[in-house]
Amino acid sequence: MSNRVINILVPIISIIIGLIVGAIVMLVSGYDPIQGYIALWTGIFGDSYSIGNTIRQITPYLLAGLAVAFAFRTGLFNIGVEGQLILGWLAAAWVGYAFELPKIIHLPLALLAAAAAGAFWAFIAGFLKAKFKVHEVIATIMLNYTALYIANAVIKKLSDGSFKTERIHETASLRSPFLRELTDNSSLHYGIIVAIIMVVVMWFILEKTTRGYELKAVGLNQHAAEYSGMSVNKNIILAMTISGMFAGLGGAMEALGTFQNASIKAGFTGIGFDGIAVALLGANTPLGVVFGASLFGSLKYGALNMPNAAGIPEEIVSIIIALIIFFVASGYIIRVVLQKLKKKKEGQ
Amino acid sequence: MSFLEMLYFIIPSAILYATPLIFTAIGGVFSERSGVVNIGLEGLMIVGAFVGIFVNLEFASTLGSATIWVAMLAAIIVGGIFSLLHAVASISFRADQTVSGVAINLLGLAVSVFLVKLIYDKGQTDMISQPISRFSIPYLQDIPFFGPLLFRDVYSSSILAFAVAIGAWFIIYKTPFGLRLRAVGEHPMAADTMGVKVNKMRYIAVVISGALGGLGGAVYAQTITHDFSHATIAGQGFMALAAMIFGKWHPIGALGAALFFGLAQTLSIAGGQIPYVQDIPAVYLQILPYVLTILALAGFIGKASAPKASGQPYIKGKR
Numbered sequence: 001m002s003n004r005v006i007n008i009l010v011p012i013i014s015i016i017i018g019l020i021v022g023a024i025v026m027l028v029s030g031y032d033p034i035q036g037y038i039a040l041w042t043g044i045f046g047d048s049y050s051i052g053n054t055i056r057q058i059t060p061y062l063l064a065g066l067a068v069a070f071a072f073r074t075g076l077f078n079i080g081v082e083g084q085l086i087l088g089w090l091a092a093a094w095v096g097y098a099f100e101l102p103k104i105i106h107l108p109l110a111l112l113a114a115a116a117a118g119a120f121w122a123f124i125a126g127f128l129k130a131k132f133k134v135h136e137v138i139a140t141i142m143l144n145y146t147a148l149y150i151a152n153a154v155i156k157k158l159s160d161g162s163f164k165t166e167r168i169h170e171t172a173s174l175r176s177p178f179l180r181e182l183t184d185n186s187s188l189h190y191g192i193i194v195a196i197i198m199v200v201v202m203w204f205i206l207e208k209t210t211r212g213y214e215l216k217a218v219g220l221n222q223h224a225a226e227y228s229g230m231s232v233n234k235n236i237i238l239a240m241t242i243s244g245m246f247a248g249l250g251g252a253m254e255a256l257g258t259f260q261n262a263s264i265k266a267g268f269t270g271i272g273f274d275g276i277a278v279a280l281l282g283a284n285t286p287l288g289v290v291f292g293a294s295l296f297g298s299l300k301y302g303a304l305n306m307p308n309a310a311g312i313p314e315e316i317v318s319i320i321i322a323l324i325i326f327f328v329a330s331g332y333i334i335r336v337v338l339q340k341l342k343k344k345k346e347g348q
Numbered sequence: 349m350s351f352l353e354m355l356y357f358i359i360p361s362a363i364l365y366a367t368p369l370i371f372t373a374i375g376g377v378f379s380e381r382s383g384v385v386n387i388g389l390e391g392l393m394i395v396g397a398f399v400g401i402f403v404n405l406e407f408a409s410t411l412g413s414a415t416i417w418v419a420m421l422a423a424i425i426v427g428g429i430f431s432l433l434h435a436v437a438s439i440s441f442r443a444d445q446t447v448s449g450v451a452i453n454l455l456g457l458a459v460s461v462f463l464v465k466l467i468y469d470k471g472q473t474d475m476i477s478q479p480i481s482r483f484s485i486p487y488l489q490d491i492p493f494f495g496p497l498l499f500r501d502v503y504s505s506s507i508l509a510f511a512v513a514i515g516a517w518f519i520i521y522k523t524p525f526g527l528r529l530r531a532v533g534e535h536p537m538a539a540d541t542m543g544v545k546v547n548k549m550r551y552i553a554v555v556i557s558g559a560l561g562g563l564g565g566a567v568y569a570q571t572i573t574h575d576f577s578h579a580t581i582a583g584q585g586f587m588a589l590a591a592m593i594f595g596k597w598h599p600i601g602a603l604g605a606a607l608f609f610g611l612a613q614t615l616s617i618a619g620g621q622i623p624y625v626q627d628i629p630a631v632y633l634q635i636l637p638y639v640l641t642i643l644a645l646a647g648f649i650g651k652a653s654a655p656k657a658s659g660q661p662y663i664k665g666k667r
Contacts, residue, residue, distance in 0.1 A: 029466050079446070079450070128642065132647055134645040134646050137385075138641070138645060141387070141586055142639070145583060145586065145634075145635065152631070273454065313465035315462035316458075316462060319459055322454035322458055325450065326451045326455070328447075329444050329447040329448050330441035330442075330443040331443075332442040333441040
């Protein structure tokens, strides 16, 4: 087995173990795992309405996954996707209702605002890391909470004490009658196209530009990068900022596509944290993120069907997702087992 | 409200909100001192809160006033066991400790809410009938000024929290165990050379963090929310993490930071009733702990530095 095969096998094995443990949990709790997984499956692929909503659910996961993966590739761990996404959500919603512009300007402007808000919030963490050696994991966790409370306070202010902003104008909306009709009135919107373009953008930046090469070099070996004349600090700040841009766009998907407004949140959306799982499963490559996001988006949306169709709490899927993260993170042990199997085969 | 009345209102409430943070933050100190980053404190608290409420609801009628202690003990044990997942992943399986911690947070919440739905058939438990109750300490409560401030209507869990903080300081700085713990977190290879079993020390430290995190969660649920749902521990674990950092990875520092954060929480929750504070928008008080932690890390409030080997798995024989 080559390293490449093992790299693909680790996430696949993790997913399989996750699903098996999930089945065991259902069995022990007195539920029927087969019924459970059938309910999950039909929840995802049952009809064109489910498929439309599943794709809608995948959209923000794609962008959150790209954000985490981009930072990872440059040696940074952006746990702050959640906060960046919340601020992007708010910025998009605000531009969406506060301005009156033709669609061709309004929609790009709202997307741009979201990207800028996310980028700015991530920039703070990058700046702190570059200038003051503040570890980005801790800084972004703290910035998540700061973003959540600030966004809530701003929404309250903007809406004169209500819990959500005004609805965005049609000119800023990502909603599409065409996609809705195609999918039996699901809430599928054009955001998926934006997300896929961003997948290509990340691939292009990392693989086709000198700057992308530098960013990766800093991620692989800071000292070597520094020695060859690259500015590590500048690259850290830039990498965080680009990562935050993806996260902010993830928020725009919710503001301009799914919800058409921004509302006060009692807690986090969870999309940012699941983005970590998406990136890990996708081995931090753009194409991998597409697979990771598809899996997590499908599981999350399909899970909603489980309480009704099989009487199983939807949290079972969150348990499975958490376990998959555990197993992917513990890839070392899976590698060891695979290597042993390989040696045994060679010995025969 | 006179100034004195204000103090009598704010200080006990600040101690109440600080108590769960003290336990959990000190748990974090143990784990990180041994070189294992524990972002999973939030998940550990959630599990502890669930176990505490579950035991309290199920056994209150048979155990009576002893219920809270059994509930806290159960939360300590289950929290310790739950944290083994983080220990195995990050110590033996060399997982990225931050990722493993994130998984602990997700898993803790998912498992707890799943069990609530399984056992009670709804997303939120009933209110407990035996919360941790307040009592006044005889004699001490009669001291002028300090009596009503610190010793009247205190929670037993708060007294325990101060004892744990002092105990943790003693263990970490005054015992051979503590010396080994810190050595493992600063320079595991040197410790290994001296015959300290690095991985064993780290396992013990992570389990202690799980036990204290579980206790923190159980105390929070039984003193403040009195029930359990997905939103019971919304961010308390991360605030404990912030207290640990703000307290510079030191038990007494963590105690002080937790008390300060408890004050901030009191002011943001009950600020509307307090003169002067009611004019400050709540959002400033809500973000205060997090912003302060960032400033502390940036070196504006004294330099705070993590144990050197924090976050790295120790691989024997690797230089």
